[in-house]
Amino acid sequence: MANSVIDIDKAKEILDSGIDQATDVLKSNEQVSRVLEQVQAKVKEVPMLESAVKDFPVMVSMVKSYATKEYAAVSPKVVATIVSAFLYLVKRKDLIPDNLPILGQLDDIAVVVLALNFVQPEINAFREWKAAQVKETTEA
Numbered sequence: 001m002a003n004s005v006i007d008i009d010k011a012k013e014i015l016d017s018g019i020d021q022a023t024d025v026l027k028s029n030e031q032v033s034r035v036l037e038q039v040q041a042k043v044k045e046v047p048m049l050e051s052a053v054k055d056f057p058v059m060v061s062m063v064k065s066y067a068t069k070e071y072a073a074v075s076p077k078v079v080a081t082i083v084s085a086f087l088y089l090v091k092r093k094d095l096i097p098d099n100l101p102i103l104g105q106l107d108d109i110a111v112v113v114l115a116l117n118f119v120q121p122e123i124n125a126f127r128e129w130k131a132a133q134v135k136e137t138t139e140a
Helices: 008-025 029-045 047-052 056-067 076-090 103-139
Strands: none
Touching: 008 029, 008 076, 008 103, 029 047, 029 056, 029 076, 047 056, 047 103, 056 076, 056 103, 076 103
C-alpha cells in the first residue's frame, strides 16, 4: 500500500493518534453505543467497506461485548485500536474526502484493515468465544 493513496505508516499514525480518544470513549457505554451507531450508518453509506473487511461485523461485535463487560478476555489496547479505527471512519475530516468516489473510501478501508491486522489473533479468539456462547445457549 506504500506509494498508493495512503501508506501503512500513515494509517498506523492515524490509529495511534486516536488511541487516547478511543480509550476515553470506552469509559462510557453511551459513547460506545453512539460510535457504533455512527459506524453502522457509515457502512450503509459505504457498503464496499464491509465487503473489503470481512471481519468488520466481528470487530463491531467485539467492541459491543467488551463495552457491556460480556467479554473481557482481551487487552483494552486491542479494543482501543479497533475503536480508534472506527473513530477515523466516522469523523468528518479524512485524509481523502469521502465525497470523492471510490478514492474517498480507500483511506477509511486502509485504516480499518491495518487495525484488523494488528488485532487479528484477538478477533479470532473472540469469534471462537462467541461460537462457544451460541453453542452453550442452544444446548441449554
